[in-house]
Amino acid sequence: VKSATQIAADVRSGASSAAAELERTLSVIAERNEELNVFLHVDIDGARAAAADVDARIANGDNVGPLAGVPIAIKDNLCQVGIPTTCSSKILEGWRPPYNATVIERIVAAGAVPVGKTNLDEFAMGSSTENSAFGPSRNPLDPTRVPGGSSGGSAAAVASNMTSLSLGSDTGGSIRQPAALCGLVGVKPTYGLVSRYGLIAFASSLDQIGPFSKTVADSALLLEVLAGHDPKDSTSLPEASPSLVAHVNDGVAGQRIGLVRELFDGADESVVTAVRAAAAALREAGAKIVDLSIPELELTLSAYYLIAPAEASSNLARYDGVRYGLRVKADDVTAMMEATRTAGFGAEVKRRIMLGTYALSAGYYDAYYGQALKVRTLTINAFARAYEQVDLLLGATTPSVAFKFGAKTADPMAMYLNDVFTIPTNLAGDPALSVPFTTGEEGLPIGVQLLGPGRSEARLFAAARVLEIADGRP
């Protein structure tokens, strides 16, 4: 199976064509999508037209971008003109956006071919895709297990070799956790590095779009295309896209890497072993490993489950049946809104809307939302202090390997605890990635997490590449 880097090189050189690469992708989708429930919508005609366009431009001698002819899967919370976009929710069923997310514009301009929309936990709320209104996706490595979530469909698309790249979004771990569970590289960029314009909001201050791929180099390739200032997103960083691909092989010699106790304590033994082995591999490559404790991180899960639902309760208010999506008829406007939202949202979305509404309510704001904001500030400061001592941090991505369907659905807290290691960086706004390193129970992959200060993506990719090589994927 070819990497995106290889596909783009082949398409540009004429060794392959965008059309041929797309047909391979479509045949794998035809073969496995029914079983794995990865794509909610495959845009066969649109993708063929896009591929033909890339091939025509190459025939014309045009300089097609760095993703020339690379088929790519899109998480179904990203807007694409005319393509059904559901967020895996009944409330948006049938809605077709009249505009493109900025990331769609960027990947298409870079020559990529979007092939369809992937399954997710409804409105990106969940860690297994079991909260999708259209059924869960399955983990291609073991279809009795979850692929993780919320970007489970995007992870499964790459893990099942349907595509070499996909786009996800990460609010509390929704890229890194499924990447870990599916044996992929997954990146949560610095907040503001990638435009959120066209990403259907879950928690605006935490959401970031990022890549999935099998190789470190492919994620760097895609992120370089995604990143850069966008005037349509006020929270977008002012700087141009960083140079990432050029630094993938920079190594870690002389880097100080902090092994953070709070980022693996309580994980399964196989995971802890993997993290310690990763530290050893990085030391072997010339990094200085420093044992660190950041006690503030213990508070972040609670803070996250106030801040994210609070923002969500406001972001999801617009799904009221008035303008688009589902409308359940009732006697008057208020009753119509109630009936629509009751029928359109699933249980987890309702739970979070209620939590968030409560946390922002008069008389409770200070005790809940206000307190969570203080914890967020503590977290930001704690990370900043850590980065005065070290260049990067190392920990686990998830407490365990991929779990079985239904294992955690009965207990929301058990599900939430799956994100305990990934949430802190979202609160801080810093970048982090998950890279596969060794395997655990039944040969299932384990992801280790690398974290860095704002805009340290190049350093993160270089460290991830060291682990990739050490894990036997040169």
Place this chain on the structure above:
Amino acid sequence: VTLPDDWEMVVGLEVHTELLTKSKLFCGCQNHFGSEPNTNICPVCLGLPGSLPVLNREAVDFAMRIGMALHSTIAPSTFHRKNYFYPDQSKDYQISQYDLPINSGGYLDLPDGSRVSIERAHMEEDTGKSTHLGGSGRLAGADSSLVDYNRCGVPLVEIVSGPDIRSSAQARTYAAELRGILIATGASDGRLEEGSMRFDANVSVRRSGQPFGTRCEIKNLNSLRSLQRAIEYEALRQVELLEGGGVVRQETRHWDENLGETSTLRVKEDADDYRYFRDPDLVDLAPDQAWQDRVRAALSPMPAQRRGEVVALLREPSDAQLDAVEVVIDLGLEKYVHAVADASGDAGLAVARVANELAADVDHVANLSTESFVATVLMEQRGELSATQAKTVLGEVLASGGDPHAIAASKGFEQLSADTLGSTVASLIDAHPDEWQRYREGDEKLAQFFIGQVMKLTRGQANGKAVIAELQARR
């Protein structure tokens, strides 16, 4: 209307004004009143999933101009979300400023010398407009509702006064003066009838010297007259209630223009909990000194200053003249008055012509140069044109431009020669011996009779003062 005994009303006003920006507050859609419904909309102001707001720099300019005109402090500010469900609000929350507004503090001095403090003037977005079909025309009980989102996202500034107003007339004066200021800043067109300015009034009553009473808020008053009437009604209602042993309940009230009364909209206990929180889609707004200086430098003089400058040109102005000055300032036409004064002409006459003739055809003032206006006023002042003729000339120039001297000539408005006037007066004296006799005996009223007759014979070409001089000479 005065309150009985020693009751006093305490009023504070919240004034919403739409800003005259080219585009909306957070998107590039045209900000235009009167377009076909749902034509000035885009993913952002429609609140489509995934869309994001980006603050309009011009709206910040206007908001700062308003703050500067009201002597406010311009401070770093933030945007919050005010959450409530309503169909004409596309996101089901409104982006508004909350605890950190762009303008805080300040004051407005009224023409009567009183000062009303300003608490804040903050930015927010407007909602769309619902039309309810069937039922009473209100949302409750309607058969169906139509929503026009053209207005959704139009920039507003809300100006909140302190509780310093003590009469309905003062409230009206405050609103009128504020309207003049908003127009002078260029931030608003002040068109009440189009809803570009709207008033909410907080009204309470107390006996003199007592602490503030419980207040009621009257929502959505859209004319100066409604504002004054609603406050009068509400204050009297509260006094009657209290004198009858009742208590005032804190509530929001609706003003019915036809019935001339307020009624309960909702009581405080039912008030929405808006769950305000910082909008994570927007960044802090902190205009630097250079930006503020740029805005301040472009600020035109405010009505109070302009009014003072015109009044200073008048000798012992009458109340009627002061009212006329108000019209001149309101229409922003004082340059004509200043031009006449600069030419050593009669500023009082200029004020009268602007407040009447120019005000009557204000849409065409572009046709009238200050030079033409000065020339016309001077001709009238010198007696070369009668008042009627001067008005006719101004009317012509306003309608279609042209040179006032040429128009006067073409209309045959050249002054009668002294000989012609003399012979005309002589012939009238011969024709009306009784009237002449009575005039000679001191009945001054008859001068008007003779002027009328001269005008009739000369088709209005004569100058009244010249006729009197002619009569006097022969008396």
